Amino acid sequence: MSDTVYQSPPPARRISRVPGWVRRLPAYFLVWMWTAFTLAAIAYVLLSAVKSKREVLRSGWNLPQEFIWSNFATAWNVGRLGDYFLNSVMVVGGSVFAILLVSTPAAYVLARAKFPGREAVTNLFVLGMGIPIPMLFIPIFGILSYLRMTDSLTGLSLVFIAISIPVTIYLLTGFFASLPSELESAAVLEGCNDFQVFWHVMLPMAMPGVLTALILNLIWLWNEYQLSLVILNSPDNRTLPLGLYSLQNAMQYTGDWPGMFAGVTIVIIPTIIAYALLSEKMIAGMTMGAVK
Amino acid sequence: MQKTLLALGLGTALSALSFGAMAQDGVNLVYWSLWNEPEPGANVMKSLIADFEAAHPGVTITPVWNGRQNQTTVRNALAGGTQIDIMDSDMDGLKGGLAAAGALLPWDAELAAPAPGGEAGTFGDLFYPHLLDMASNDGTLYQIPYMLYAYNIFYSQGALEKAGVSALPEDWDGFVAALEQVKASGLNGIAVESDIAFYNIKWFNYLIERVAGPDFLMRATEDKTGETWRDPAVLKAVELELDLWARGLIPAESRGYQWPAGQQTIAFDETAVELVGSWLPVELADTVEDDFKWGAIRFPSVEGGLGDVNHVEINSHSMAILASSTHEAEAREFIKFIASTPSQQRYATDAKIGVANRNVEWAPEVAAARKSLDEATLILSENHGIKAKYPDYSTNVYEALHNQVFLGSITPAEFVDQMVARTKEFWANRS
């Protein structure tokens, strides 16, 4: 990429004497419009979570007459959000680890090895990215029941791994392909065998890409609910998005909207905090995969 | 050889023994439920399960709270070989789904048996007249209705009083005039949710029934040329419902209401009435003021029409036993227990839901709905049977197009033309 020649822009107006921050005022304005909207939307959810059932529907931006903190307790207990949080951590954590475990070597081979049919195999993997998930509900359920893994977190994890392989391999092959081959040749000259080349040379260089894949999968699987809805049935096994979905259903049928917003708050606040803490790494990693 | 036989015999004896032991250890019935866990309906079910287990040592019931899309979940699970004994769902949904697929056990032989719990009469006598007929597929009953909802015009007594309307008339012109009075008092007339087509369709269902009789809808649907939709009755029904918008009895901003924005205006005493099933008071129970009083009338009659104010459309939840159940006897026992008068009374009292058992008193919030059923001369199923028989037509054509005309996206003439064309298309694609 760095060797791409860019065109010099044609000479334009003289450098203006207006200070930089003034010239950037319109930029600040536009950026703040968006930011304010997003923050307001989130604040609205938080505000609604502490209102009474009657007030939530009417009072808009007004502060509640009385803060109903018990909404959180209701949502937490009724929604069993603590249990579901653990389920989600287990399923998503286990799946993401396994996805990387199987996809990284595969992507390496597909990107760097030479063998007949390599392109076809790569395409076969990448093809999976375009497959609509709802199409797979029935056959996947059939296979899982054959494996006696319906309504189990292990079964769901297996499916998560399978559906994440295409995009992970797509990202990682791109990443491995972009690595320079000099180090590889040097390592071979020094007597490394092919596995050692992968393990000691290529994998460390590919770590940013692996991190990318990790983070993307983490985000996608953390919020996944279509497949979970089909595969998991017993309330004990629900993941967090499913728990939130059923909480929302339940709250709708009982008119408990603040309870629903409280549930949403409980789910999104830790996510946002984790995201704020990790965002630097996350964004750096995420972009490294796509942006070489 | 002898040894083998002996071994086989022993094996059989052993397995028979262990089977016997298992039966004594207990039977576990797996029940997949249409309730969400925190709903009042689920709470009553939990207490009924506890009572049943106490009365039947050795039988346990494992409920799985799936919510309203239960039948779809059950179907997926069955395809995967999951063991389920009992499930419940919308009556018409079951008719067109699991029952039509032959996946449920029939009940006909049980109907003449004595009612459970030593009650007078037969098991079949417990239910509203005709309800079991409606629940049957070609004369065979595969499901036991237990919850019953009537589609009525529900109203806030407080709102009507404020407007000086003493009673809502059950004839169309009187009904419209009363709502005009409500509107003049500064309140809104009718609550509508724009996005729920299966609520809005009830206006047309009732109007076409009142104008052209209870069999018109099925006739029009089953006319492969679609031309029955050109009957002037269709235009008349559409014009009557659109008149409610034109008069401002349905506030114009309702076009933007996403459920439950509309019904909430009733809870806040801003709107007087809504045409909806008798679950509404339950859904709004926590939103209304404590002194809120519900009332309901039957859908008004239309002068000179072929229908009758005593024809009431209903929705029902039913329980069913899956054909793959290995505990048929216990499952039947449990469902009979749920259908028995004391159990049903608990539903009516604690959850304030209407029930299928005719001997049960309903909660005051829905007492008027029960009265409309008691007086009904004809009970109509969802969309007059179309939902069960032609579910894809019902959802994709009938309800969807009606919602467009009801909300003013197409004109009545366009509605008629499109109904004709799409009915034709439906039948062409079906062959």
Add this chain to the structure above:
Amino acid sequence: MIRKRLIVLFLAPASLIYGGLFLVPTLSTFYFSLFSWSGFGEQMTFIGLDNYTRLFNDTVFWLSLRNTLAILFVGGFFVFGLAFLYTVLLTSGIWGKKFFRLVFFLPNVVSVVALAGMWAYIYNPRSGLLNTTLSAVGLTDVAKTLWTSPDNIFWAMLAALVWVFTGFFLILLMAGVDKIPTDAYEAADLEGASLWQKFWFITVPMLWDVMAISFVIWMINAIKMFEFPYAFGFLQVPQQLYTLGIYLYIMGFGQRDPIYQLGYATAIGVVMLVITFVLIVVVRRLLRREQLEF
């Protein structure tokens, strides 16, 4: 040189899981699409290509296709237009860039179910965030708009969708911009280039690869779009919001209605697959560059 043994060893686990739980199920749906099948038990009737001829004559299918394409192209136009705009703004040296980037991406980490619930309250005609804010700033006429009326609901949903996805692609594009050597911009600054000129003559050419990947990711997501419009539809998804993915779900799983036409539903899935692949091939051809070849 990578030996055959390692190739096999490295490819086997991924192939096995992917093949068994993804590829085989997908292929089996091609097979199912030739049948009339309710999904209950084994009663399947072979009907050849009838499901496909029926699709061709099905008004709702064309409506769903139109909506899907509207998401793909109109939504894509705004997603990338806004993502580019804000990329330029956020990399123009404003203070607090990292904070803004965080906020823009935020919707992507929040559950779709929660987002849909939130937007319903934003759009509520009377008490919603949008209309109350609009009337508070004096735009009383605009505040009368019914954002979720049947004529507007699709676009209202799309606006929310754009809000979510802009942040996602913004991150990708910004990272691409960060990789552009700063001396390129410094040289341009010396020559007095405007923001727009820098964008057009430096940023765009050097972002080419990132853009190509972003387009492909967007296409794939747009064509199989399901979760957001579905959640936006609450109890019953209005037909105005049907995408191919939702129509597939309605026909195969029916929400609460017993439609259950799995053979037909899988035929919709097959069509989605075909559209995706045709578009991927086209886009990759159009944006082809040596570096893009994975």
